[in-house]
Amino acid sequence: xxxxxxxxxxxxxxxxxxxxxxxxxxxxxxxxxxxxxxxxxxxxxxxxxxxxxxxxxxxxxxxxxxxxxxxxxxxxxxxxxxxxxxxxxxxxxxxxxxxxxxxxxxxxxxxxxxxxxxxxxxxxxxxxxxxxxxxxxxxxxxxxxxxxxxxxxxxxxxxxxxxxxxxxxxxxxxxxxxxxxxxxxxxxxxxxxxxxxxxxxxxxxxxxxxxxxxxxxxxxxxxxxxxxxxxxxxxxxxxxxxxxxxxxxxxxxxxxxxxxxxxxxxxxxxxxxxxxxxxxxxxxxxxxxxxxxxxxxxxxxxxxxxxxxxxxxxxxxxxxxxxxxxxxxxxxxxxxxxxxxxxxxxxxxxxxxxxxxxxxxxxxxxxxxxxxxxxxxxxxxxxxxxxxxxxxxxxxxxxxxxxxxxxxxxxxxxxxxxxxxxxxxxxxxxxxxxxxxxxxxxxxxxxxxxxxxxxxxxxxxxxxxxxxxxxxxxxxxxxxxxxxxxxxxxxxxxxxxxxxxxxxxxxxxxxxxxxxxxxxxxxxxxxxxxxxxxxxxx
Amino acid sequence: xxxxxxxxxxxxxxxxxxxxxxxxxxxxxxxxxxxxxxxxxxxxxxxxxxxxxxxxxxxxxxxxxxxxxxxxxxxxxxxxxxxxxxxxxxxxxxxxxxxxxxxxxxxxxxxxxxxxxxxxxxxxxxxxxxxxxxxxxxxxxxxxxxxxxxxxxxxxxxxxxxxxxxxxxxxxxxxxxxxxxxxxxxxxxxxxxxxxxxxxxxxxxxxxxxxxxxxxxxxxxxxxxxxxxxxxxxxxxxxxxxxxxxxxxxxxxxxxxxxxxxxxxxxxxxxxxxxxxxxxxxxxxxxxxxxxxxxxxxxxxxxxxxxxxxxxxxxxxxxxxxxxxxxxxx
Amino acid sequence: xxxxxxxxxxxxxxxxxxxxxxxxxxxxxxxxxxxxxxxxxxxxxxxxxxxxxxxxxxxxxxxxxxxxxxxxxxxxxxxxxxxxxxxxxxxxxxxxxxxxxxxxxxxxxxxxxxxxxxxxxxxxxxxxxxx
Numbered sequence: 001x002x003x004x005x006x007x008x009x010x011x012x013x014x015x016x017x018x019x020x021x022x023x024x025x026x027x028x029x030x031x032x033x034x035x036x037x038x039x040x041x042x043x044x045x046x047x048x049x050x051x052x053x054x055x056x057x058x059x060x061x062x063x064x065x066x067x068x069x070x071x072x073x074x075x076x077x078x079x080x081x082x083x084x085x086x087x088x089x090x091x092x093x094x095x096x097x098x099x100x101x102x103x104x105x106x107x108x109x110x111x112x113x114x115x116x117x118x119x120x121x122x123x124x125x126x127x128x129x130x131x132x133x134x135x136x137x138x139x140x141x142x143x144x145x146x147x148x149x150x151x152x153x154x155x156x157x158x159x160x161x162x163x164x165x166x167x168x169x170x171x172x173x174x175x176x177x178x179x180x181x182x183x184x185x186x187x188x189x190x191x192x193x194x195x196x197x198x199x200x201x202x203x204x205x206x207x208x209x210x211x212x213x214x215x216x217x218x219x220x221x222x223x224x225x226x227x228x229x230x231x232x233x234x235x236x237x238x239x240x241x242x243x244x245x246x247x248x249x250x251x252x253x254x255x256x257x258x259x260x261x262x263x264x265x266x267x268x269x270x271x272x273x274x275x276x277x278x279x280x281x282x283x284x285x286x287x288x289x290x291x292x293x294x295x296x297x298x299x300x301x302x303x304x305x306x307x308x309x310x311x312x313x314x315x316x317x318x319x320x321x322x323x324x325x326x327x328x329x330x331x332x333x334x335x336x337x338x339x340x341x342x343x344x345x346x347x348x349x350x351x352x353x354x355x356x357x358x359x360x361x362x363x364x365x366x367x368x369x370x371x372x373x374x375x376x377x378x379x380x381x382x383x384x385x386x387x388x389x390x391x392x393x394x395x396x397x398x399x400x401x402x403x404x405x406x407x408x409x410x411x412x413x414x415x416x417x418x419x420x421x422x423x424x425x426x427x428x429x430x431x432x433x434x435x436x437x438x439x440x441x442x443x444x445x446x447x448x449x450x451x452x453x454x455x456x457x458x459x460x461x462x463x464x465x466x467x468x469x470x471x472x473x474x475x476x477x478x479x480x481x482x483x484x485x486x487x488x489x490x491x492x493x494x495x496x497x498x499x500x501x502x503x504x505x506x507x508x509x510x511x512x513x514x515x516x517x518x519x520x521x522x523x524x525x526x527x528x529x530x531x532x533x534x535x536x537x538x
Numbered sequence: 539x540x541x542x543x544x545x546x547x548x549x550x551x552x553x554x555x556x557x558x559x560x561x562x563x564x565x566x567x568x569x570x571x572x573x574x575x576x577x578x579x580x581x582x583x584x585x586x587x588x589x590x591x592x593x594x595x596x597x598x599x600x601x602x603x604x605x606x607x608x609x610x611x612x613x614x615x616x617x618x619x620x621x622x623x624x625x626x627x628x629x630x631x632x633x634x635x636x637x638x639x640x641x642x643x644x645x646x647x648x649x650x651x652x653x654x655x656x657x658x659x660x661x662x663x664x665x666x667x668x669x670x671x672x673x674x675x676x677x678x679x680x681x682x683x684x685x686x687x688x689x690x691x692x693x694x695x696x697x698x699x700x701x702x703x704x705x706x707x708x709x710x711x712x713x714x715x716x717x718x719x720x721x722x723x724x725x726x727x728x729x730x731x732x733x734x735x736x737x738x739x740x741x742x743x744x745x746x747x748x749x750x751x752x753x754x755x756x757x758x759x760x761x762x763x764x765x766x767x768x769x770x771x772x773x774x775x776x777x778x779x780x781x782x783x784x785x786x787x788x789x790x791x792x793x794x795x796x797x798x799x800x801x802x803x804x805x806x807x808x809x810x811x812x813x814x815x816x817x818x819x820x821x822x823x824x825x826x827x828x829x830x831x832x833x834x835x836x837x838x839x840x841x842x843x844x845x846x847x848x849x850x851x852x853x854x855x856x857x858x859x860x861x862x863x864x865x866x867x868x
Numbered sequence: 869x870x871x872x873x874x875x876x877x878x879x880x881x882x883x884x885x886x887x888x889x890x891x892x893x894x895x896x897x898x899x900x901x902x903x904x905x906x907x908x909x910x911x912x913x914x915x916x917x918x919x920x921x922x923x924x925x926x927x928x929x930x931x932x933x934x935x936x937x938x939x940x941x942x943x944x945x946x947x948x949x950x951x952x953x954x955x956x957x958x959x960x961x962x963x964x965x966x967x968x969x970x971x972x973x974x975x976x977x978x979x980x981x982x983x984x985x986x987x988x989x990x991x992x993x994x995x996x997x998x999x
Binding site: 007011013015016017021022047079080081082083084085086087090091092093094095096097099100101106111114116117120131132133140141142165168169170171172173174175176179206207208209215216217220221242243244245285286299300303304307308311312315333334335336338339340342343357359360361362363364365367372375376379404405406407408409410411412415428429430431433434435459460463464467 | 543587590591592593594595596597598599600602603604605606607608609610612613614616619620634638640641643644645646647649653654655657663667731732733734735736737738739740741742808810812813816817819820821822823827829830831832833834835836838839840842843844845846847850853854857858860861862863864866
């Protein structure tokens with residue numbers, strides 16, 4: 001983070017738009033606010049067009065000769081395939097309600113980070129090519145030609161959107177910038193303009209089943225390792241089968257859950273929970289990723305990466321699927337999976353084996369969110385919980401963009417948290433639930449080289465955390481999103497030092513009283529639980 | 539610049555109508571031919587635009603959810619913000635279209651020292667927009683006293699309500715004041731707010747000035763320079779009866795008014811004004827969030843290259859075997 | 869998913885609403901004739917001219933009546949002197965309706981045609997009632 005300005009410098013945001021019209025200004029491509037290009041090897045592995053070595057900071061992007069025709073043809077094709085695209089190009093009235101709803105605008109003051117102008121980047125070209133007035137009157141009608149500098153602006157600003165959909169909540173027509181950004185990224189992919197932190201995870205995922213490229217034996221090792229860790233902490237050796245045929249439930253998690261910190265403590269939480277309730281489940285080393293960076297690439301890539309979940313469910317002969325804590329994963333599962341790779345007629349309507357609850361809300365897709373599942377267990381009193389084991393945490397909860405605005409799972413995690421800890425504090429109104437702020441690094445933008453922009457984009461989220469940190473001494477920010485858990489630690493260290501990140505199921509695992517467990521002196525982080533450690537030693 | 543250009547354009551249109559009728563005597567052109575062309579352009583253009591939208595499918599069901607989903611029976615579900623069925627989505631749309639519900643949520647972000655971000659309520663745009671649209675609708679419906687003979691009872695009632703305060707003579711319509719006031723606000727915010735000025739195009743100013751021109755000429759004719767309204771009614775009845783007549787001696791303001799209206803409705807299908815039709819088709823609002831209950835079908839669901847488990851096991855069989863993992867083929 | 873039929877129904881509703889005046893007028897069948905206004909007036913000795921030119925009265929009579937009311941009720945000024953020196957009592961019933969006694973054909977037809985509801989008769993008695 002050496003190149004990132006200090007918080008004091010960074011917070012001097014100038015919201016006054018420049019004198020020059022937006023069509024006349026160009027962004028500066030520099031480390032800190034952009035992402036590196038996709039490496040050719042992985043572009044090739046996925047059979048994507050025009051693999052080559054280039055960087056956004058280069059003058060020459062080595063574009064294919066007919067790049068412009070390819071993009072315009074791509075636009076024409078997508079206008080025919082997506083009603084959203086067609087309508088969102090036509091009906092914006094530029095009322096400006098979306099302007100200060102974008103975390104990147106709030107954090108950077110760059111007027112082209114107002115969702116309306118982000119979309120206008122595409123609309124101006126649309127008018128020039130697909131609209132009579134634009135063709136005839138050009139700039140007078142808000143049209144402009146697609147040129148290399150315009151393309152570079154697309155790259156800059158459409159990789160400065162995390163597809164969080166916050167603007168779409170406020171838009172009187174429901175114009176969804178996520179959808180527009182998705183279109184723009186699909187178009188850029190056509191000429192081999194994409195970023196590495198999307199293409200490489202996608203290539204990994206296609207090959208090994210997960211973004212991190214963990215091979216099957218690596219996955220098995222991770223699970224074994226977690227079994228050992230959990231035994232150290234609880235004294236209980238749980239069974240966590242992988243690729244087991246005939247289990248009742250296939251459990252799919254984002255790969256960071258078994259590989260990264262602080263996700264891992266939530267992973268231990270799942271395993272402790274499943275053992276305690278005696279769940280008949282299995283992991284899959286192939287469907288070892290619920291997340292889907294294809295969502296940030298193109299609908300086709302999303303479908304390619306998602307296909308393995310139903311395939312594995314079928315191969316393993318499970319009855320239904322349970323999904324772990326992850327944000328964009330659940331956007332895909334909730335809004336796309338059934339349409340793309342369904343129908344899941346080989347599965348059964350999910351039914352909790354413990355409570356008998358039938359998850360009618362997953363009647364067709366047949367996949368249930370872990371928080372829906374656990375909330376139901378707690379409601380039916382199936383778990384013995386000791387809230388005080390989480391007493392060292394003063395907890396707040398971050399609604400992740402996709403679960404909030406592409407699903408609406410708001411109460412389930414809150415219900416769980418309130419049942420497993422004593423100190424829960426909400427962040428201020430306007431920053432939670434459907435109005436929640438993005439972590440600033442979703443949709444493939446969580447890279448080192450993009451650190452300054454991440455800190456800027458994360459400012460609104462961090463600032464709301466700072467509010468509860470100052471007021472209530474909050475020291476744990478919980479969330480149910482793997483990207484959040486990966487990027488929020490850096491954001492907190494930068495803006496609100498002293499706040500850690502945790503999973504909902506980490507708190508569940510801590511509070512869970514397991515049959516036959518040893519006296520718990522350490523929590524799932526392996527750190528002593530205040531008040532419990534002394535008693536044991538005496 | 540954009541604002542000035544649009545203003546000049548509207549003034550030129552007004553002069554065109556003035557000189558066209560009272561200079562060149564082209565009353566029939568401005569009173570009959572152009573209005574007919576405009577009406578036909580509006581209807582055909584509107585339908586074609588909607589048909590163009592309709593021909594593109596909605597491949598995915600992607601509502602923006604703004605409240606709790608319907609999941610477990612004991613969790614309170616927000617039916618309007620997160621509709622679970624078509625009827626709730628319909629209600630959500632109705633609130634959106636009739637009361638601009640999303641805009642009602644509008645906030646204003648302020649970065650204060652600390653740093654401290656505060657979000658205040660900001661309902662002016664919602665109020666201005668709502669007043670403008672509803673007033674315009676009432677004003678339009680009131681004009682049916684010129685379009686119909688005999689004038690239906692409902693129109694009389696509406697006029698009476700609209701002139702409830704009985705101030706001035708002819709009695710001032712409340713919606714006239716509201717319409718012009720709201721328009722002034724909508725133009726003003728674009729001109730005075732630097733951020734809005736930055737994003738505004740000709741296409742944003744032009745319709746505002748056009749409607750402002752229509753509203754002002756209309757009000758001027760009613761309250762100040764009166765025109766022969768019996769003649770006006772004959773002309774408009776003639777248009778709708780398909781027996782056009784152009785009575786002598788209707789004031790010039792009427793022709794300016796009528797010409798601006800003609801321009802507005804002819805311009806409508808080609809402009810952002812189509813948000814009127816588009817809002818109904820917006821997939822983030824008009825769909826229920828019931829993806830996991832009811833499968834949504836994508837008509838062009840593409841065949842994509844996938845990676846099968848067999849290919850995966852073929853690649854990793856050895857290491858899987860070593861790790862003692864179950865295999866399909868030993 | 870296209871939702872084609874919903875869009876078609878929506879368009880039909882829209883087109884129907886947008887063209888209501890055409891349907892309505894065709895059904896009403898009233899044509900475009902101006903209202904049948906009778907301006908024949910009763911012979912009143914010494915009154916062969918109106919207080920103002922007909923042109924002005926056609927468009928602005930309501931302004932004049934309003935002025936008269938204010939001048940009489942608030943200023944107790946009851947006499948109107950025309951530009952050429954004729955004098956009239958400022959009175960709707962006694963002056964205007966003296967000549968224009970045919971309220972239904974002179975006033976009402978036009979007001980009905982234009983859907984205007986003057987509030988004169990909220991205070992003044994209609995001539996028919998006076999008889």
